[in-house]
Amino acid sequence: MTNPHLNQTEETIIEMKNVSKNFMLPQGQVTVLENISFKAVEGEFVAIVGPSGAGKSTLLRLMNGLLAPSVGNVLYQGKEQHGINFESAMVFQNFGLLPWLTVAQNIELGLEARTKDAALKKEKVNRYITKVGLDGYEEAYPRELSGGMKQRVGLARALAIEPSLLLMDEPFSSLDVLTSINLRNELLDIWSDRDNVVNTMIMVTHIIEEAIELADRIIILSNRPGKVVGDIKIDLPRPRQKRDKRFIEYVDRIFSLLA
Amino acid sequence: MKSSEGDTVPPQSLPEIGISQILGLVELLIGKEGAREDIYRLAGELSMELGETLTVIKAAEMLGLVHTPGGDVVVEAFGTKVIDASIPERKELLREKIELLPVFKKVREFLATEENHEVTREQVSEKLAELIPNEDAESSFSTLVNWGRYAELFGYNDDSQTFYLDTDEDRGE
Numbered sequence: 001m002t003n004p005h006l007n008q009t010e011e012t013i014i015e016m017k018n019v020s021k022n023f024m025l026p027q028g029q030v031t032v033l034e035n036i037s038f039k040a041v042e043g044e045f046v047a048i049v050g051p052s053g054a055g056k057s058t059l060l061r062l063m064n065g066l067l068a069p070s071v072g073n074v075l076y077q078g079k080e081q082h083g084i085n086f087e088s089a090m091v092f093q094n095f096g097l098l099p100w101l102t103v104a105q106n107i108e109l110g111l112e113a114r115t116k117d118a119a120l121k122k123e124k125v126n127r128y129i130t131k132v133g134l135d136g137y138e139e140a141y142p143r144e145l146s147g148g149m150k151q152r153v154g155l156a157r158a159l160a161i162e163p164s165l166l167l168m169d170e171p172f173s174s175l176d177v178l179t180s181i182n183l184r185n186e187l188l189d190i191w192s193d194r195d196n197v198v199n200t201m202i203m204v205t206h207i208i209e210e211a212i213e214l215a216d217r218i219i220i221l222s223n224r225p226g227k228v229v230g231d232i233k234i235d236l237p238r239p240r241q242k243r244d245k246r247f248i249e250y251v252d253r254i255f256s257l258l259a
Numbered sequence: 260m261k262s263s264e265g266d267t268v269p270p271q272s273l274p275e276i277g278i279s280q281i282l283g284l285v286e287l288l289i290g291k292e293g294a295r296e297d298i299y300r301l302a303g304e305l306s307m308e309l310g311e312t313l314t315v316i317k318a319a320e321m322l323g324l325v326h327t328p329g330g331d332v333v334v335e336a337f338g339t340k341v342i343d344a345s346i347p348e349r350k351e352l353l354r355e356k357i358e359l360l361p362v363f364k365k366v367r368e369f370l371a372t373e374e375n376h377e378v379t380r381e382q383v384s385e386k387l388a389e390l391i392p393n394e395d396a397e398s399s400f401s402t403l404v405n406w407g408r409y410a411e412l413f414g415y416n417d418d419s420q421t422f423y424l425d426t427d428e429d430r431g432e
Contacts, residue, residue, distance in 0.1 A: 130347055131346065131347075132346065133346040133347065133349065133350060133409075135347070135350065135411060136350075136407075136408040136409055136410070136411040136414075136425075137408050137409075139414065139416055139417075140408060140415075140417070141417055144401075144404065144405075144417055145405075146277035146278075146279060146280075146405065147277075147279075148277050148278070148279025148280065149277065149278075149279065149405075152279075175279075176280065177283075177305050177306070177307070178279070178280040178281075178283030178284050178287065178305070178315060179277065179279040179280050179283055180283070181283035181284075181286050181287050182279045182280070182282040182283035182286060183279065183283075185286050186346060189345070189346060190346075239290070241290055
């Protein structure tokens with residue numbers, strides 16, 4: 001599979017322009033991200049790779065508007081972004097599910113702020129439950145689910161709001177090795193499904209192989225403060241095999257940038 | 260479906276393995292030459308204990324996705340078919356396998372004979388202990404619920420602690 005979405009418009013969805021982010025801590029000001037610039041175009045799958053402490057999660061929160069940059073601008077479809085971006089949705093490492101709500105209720109939660117139409121909400125919940133393979137689990141509680149099923153709920157909740165930008169913060173890092181293989185493949189299946197609204201995806205990960213397996217382009221961040229030290233296009237057909245010679249070359253190249 | 264198979268094959272305990280892990284195993288193997296791997300090497304590659312690896316393989320084998328000649332694990336044609344299918348189609352395909360597993364057949368038969376097609380969690384646990392003596396009924400229980408939900412063979416409500424048959428009349432809302 002090549003990227004099913006690219007070469008359609010090449011329209012920039014989100015752009016970080018000379019973004020820095022400082023936090024005030026008791027010991028003084030700390031710069032977490034410094035002079036970050038990159039953009040993601042419509043239909044692109046971008047991975048952001050860096051060691052822990054590189055400010056990757058902060059970067060995602062700047063993109064969805066939960067945080068504002070200290071310096072620089074975040075442009076969404078060419079306009080400066082102020083406040084939360086309701087066209088984006090987030091998938092979290094630890095799933096972010098409410099334990100007292102069922103699967104269906106957790107998925108519906110994301111729709112609450114967007115529509116009051118109960119029938120429409122129900123229709124969307126059912127639609128995305130089916131997309132991620134959760135039919136039959138509607139009334140289950142998170143405690144009854146395996147990690148893989150929990151993250152399917154997290155993904156369905158994000159997809160249900162039909163975001164034009166899907167942000168993922170280490171979405172596979174809490175899963176066992178086999179489950180994460182399965183969910184990575186299913187994420188690509190969902191992404192390549194042309195019925196879906198979401199075309200553009202940005203994923204943060206500390207695992208280089210995971211980024212190369214999935215993404216069209218990888219932004220590499222250095223540590224403390226996070227700075228862009230590389231922006232590499234991954235020119236390999238999918239599915240990508242880790243033992244492939246060119247795959248290994250990409251691993252080496254990114255590794256040397258991080259070292 | 261009435262078949263004699265469930266009566267002649269003694270019910271096996273259900274491994275405490277999720278559907279995602281099973282699918283991940285098959286996907287990993289499909290990426291390998293000949294869609295096969297030595298089990299011992301596979302455990303090493305996954306940094307998993309051999310016993311744990313064998314449990315996942317056993318689960319995949321119960322669903323007809325892989326077989327294990329010698330010390331290898333090999334993807335069956337059905338396994339490739341499942342992975343090539345879309346996410347909703349996978350459920351349909353796996354449902355056909357899960358509903359034939361003796362434990363699931365017995366529990367479904369049990370539900371079918373009860374009034375309102377409903378039984379309590381306790382009754383199902385007792386049934387499991389009867390079907391698979393000397394086994395940890397609790398771990399089989401969680402797999403029964405999870406695979407049963409995945410295949411939509413029955414519903415389970417943890418608030419009321421009841422199992423019910425997901426008949427078409429019930430489903431229409």
